[in-house]
Amino acid sequence: MSEGIFEGLRCTNGGPILSHLIYADDVVFLGRWSLENALNIRRILRCFFLASGLKVNLAKYSMFGVGINDEEIKFMADCMNCKKGSFPFKHLGLIVGANMNLIRNWKPVIDIFKSRLSIWKAKSLSYGGRFTLLKSVLNSLPTYFFSLYKAPAKVIDALERIRRTFFWKGSDDNSYMSWMAWEKVIAPIEYGGLGFGSLRNANLAMLSK
Template sequence: MKSTCQNALFRGVKIPNRGPSISHIFYADDVLFVGEWLCSNFDNFARILRCFHASAGLKVNFSKSQVFGIGVLMGEITRCARILGCCAASLPFKYLGVPVGANMALKRHWQPILDWVQSRLSPRKLELSPLVIALR
């Protein structure tokens, strides 16, 4: 992905204030690709995935893959998702259990995360030092 971005085959998203350009986030076998909403990005990304399959012998599970657009009409998202052979979806969504695109100023979006953290603490630890989180 780094070389495809350097060769202008895929355009990631530029972070403001002289920040880096981000095109992908990898964690184990989960991948999140981020790019400008351009037809050329979708066409080239489909080619990149075909090259990945041919060289690595690994195939993307498109039934588990989704395309999201920020400020893009659902019809356009659906059209571009077809280029890749996956589903169109809307925000918010979860990536690695964390909500993406949700208003994190609202307590209800933090509750699933808080519940997960609390479930990971043993009852013994809760007795010794209770988990106290104040949300406004």
């Protein structure tokens, strides 16, 4: 990439050039839309195979174009012997290219919350057990999404409702008794709360970071 064989994307005027993102065995190539650029990627991957013996299966790859019409994307994908991709898509468990202001796109996070509670059969746990589970597991589940997207208020309310219901009764029964206001429960320990923390504040803090 540093030799100029593949032309990446410049982030800002005079800023660094972004050509690829790698996480474990997942790779995303980002570059200027041109046939020469695409073919050079194929040549680079061919050289990688010859040097390492690890062959890349292009049939599992997807080609995406931003601001490019579907016919041109299909043509480029055929030249690369890969699939034509479409937005939104999922990468490393995260939705890319979706409007995250829409509540329906947060459904995976809400579903994970609910599924984890059903796995643990929380109704049979004591308050101490529910407290530990909330602090160690459930509070960390939306972190991935919260670090990149601002959650709509209704999504935060839905997640807080799940946490509140889980802590006070541990099931989805219609009636239960809450012994303290939830705002007091999630407050820091030094202010008399249990230190669960507000999901809304966690979301804003992660985005600020």
